[in-house]
Amino acid sequence: MECPAQIEHTMEHFFKTLGNIDGFGDKTIKKLYTHGVRTVLQIYQMKEEDFRQMKCEKEDTETKKIVDCFGPVQSKNMIDQLQRSRIDPIEDWRFLASFGVFRMGGGNCEKLLRHYRLLAVFDLDNNKIAEVEGFAKVTAKAIVTGLKKIRSQFMKLYKLEFNLQITPLLSELKEAGVISEIAGKQIVFTGAMTSGKRTGMEAEARKLGAKVSSSVSKKTDYLITGENVGETKINAAKSKGVKVISEKQYIRLIRKE
Numbered sequence: 001m002e003c004p005a006q007i008e009h010t011m012e013h014f015f016k017t018l019g020n021i022d023g024f025g026d027k028t029i030k031k032l033y034t035h036g037v038r039t040v041l042q043i044y045q046m047k048e049e050d051f052r053q054m055k056c057e058k059e060d061t062e063t064k065k066i067v068d069c070f071g072p073v074q075s076k077n078m079i080d081q082l083q084r085s086r087i088d089p090i091e092d093w094r095f096l097a098s099f100g101v102f103r104m105g106g107g108n109c110e111k112l113l114r115h116y117r118l119l120a121v122f123d124l125d126n127n128k129i130a131e132v133e134g135f136a137k138v139t140a141k142a143i144v145t146g147l148k149k150i151r152s153q154f155m156k157l158y159k160l161e162f163n164l165q166i167t168p169l170l171s172e173l174k175e176a177g178v179i180s181e182i183a184g185k186q187i188v189f190t191g192a193m194t195s196g197k198r199t200g201m202e203a204e205a206r207k208l209g210a211k212v213s214s215s216v217s218k219k220t221d222y223l224i225t226g227e228n229v230g231e232t233k234i235n236a237a238k239s240k241g242v243k244v245i246s247e248k249q250y251i252r253l254i255r256k257e
Contacts, residue, residue, distance in 0.1 A: 008033050010100055014040045017098040017106070021085035023078055031056055031069045041156050044082055051075035085162075091206075092118045092164040099154055101146035103139045110211055111135075112143075113167040119158075122151050165203075173209050180254050183209030188216050190233065191226030193247055198226075208254060216242055224250040 002010070008029050015024040024043070035054050037043060054069035070078060093110035096118060104112075112121055115132050124147075129140035173183065187210050189198050202212045216223055216237045223237040223244045234244050245253070 004033060007038055011037075011040050011043070013100045014098045015085075017094065017100075018085060018090060019094065020088045020090055021081050023074075023081050028078075035069075039153060041153060044086075044157070044160055046079075046082075048075050048079045051078050086160055087163055089163050089165050091167065093167055095162060095164055096121070096154075099150045101143060101150060103142045104146060107211065107213065108135070108139075108143075110167060110206075114170050114209070114211075117169070118164070118166075122147050122154075168207055168209070170209055173207075180208040180210075181256070182222065182254060184211075185221040186211045186213055186219050187222040187224060188213050188220055189224045189226070191229035191247075193226040195247060195251060205254075216240065218242075222250070 008026070011032070012024070012026055012029045015021050031054065032043065034056075037046075051070040052068065052072060052075045055066050056069040058065040058067045091110075093113045094106060096113070097104060097106045097109040111134055112129070112132060116124060116128075124144065126137060126140045126144055129135050129143055130137045135143070170183065182205060187205060189201060189212070193201055195201065205212050213220060216233075218240045220237070220240070220242045223234070223242050224247060225234065225244060226247050237244050
């Protein structure tokens with residue numbers, strides 16, 4: 001049985017990783033736990049009056065004073081945010097990562113979904129996962145065990161119909177002939193881009209088969225630099241063996257110009 005801290009962490013991790021919803025940080029999660037909420041599904045099933053009926057002991061007072069945990073406006077905002085988190089687009093790999101499976105951070109989730117559809121990953125065995133480049137047998141075993149633990153809760157939340165953006169399969173990209181020079185490569189965008197919004201460029205890169213990260217590591221293949229990028233950051237990337245190219249060079253690369 002999980003301890004209170006683990007349960008709270010699981011719920012908080014979900015909303016933090018989902019990244020398209022505010023108001024469900026540690027303080028809010030603690031209040032909800034105190035009132036019997038134990039799963040993310042329970043939170044999504046709550047109504048506005050459920051939030052309004054919760055009572056808390058007011059903080060920073062010498063006398064115990066019971067007040068509303070969530071006022072009328074805040075209660076409505078909580079419901080609005082929950083609804084919006086299901087409507088706003090969210091990558092399927094990010095949704096999977098939100099469940100906190102051991103060894104299944106955002107990077108590994110995205111990598112796995114380059115080879116298998118979201119629901120199909122729950123039927124994979126150790127060998128199938130280990131066949132994917134970057135997954136060792138020990139990691140694969142841990143992932144299979146973790147997916148079994150979350151399967152029931154995952155399916156219930158999945159049925160709430162989040163607006164999931166499907167990660168393109170590498171096999172389909174190859175068949176469609178859209179595999180580019182960045183397919184299978186790990187890339188990072190930095191600086192101000194002039195060709196469009198960074199989020200849009202990242203989405204396009206993923207469609208071309210690349211793995212997009214937020215920070216440079218030894219596994220990074222390309223650092224794409226926009227405007228106002230410091231030499232320190234560029235030199236740090238080069239010292240790790242990362243190929244640094246400008247935004248214009250990147251555009252030429254993916255357009256094969």
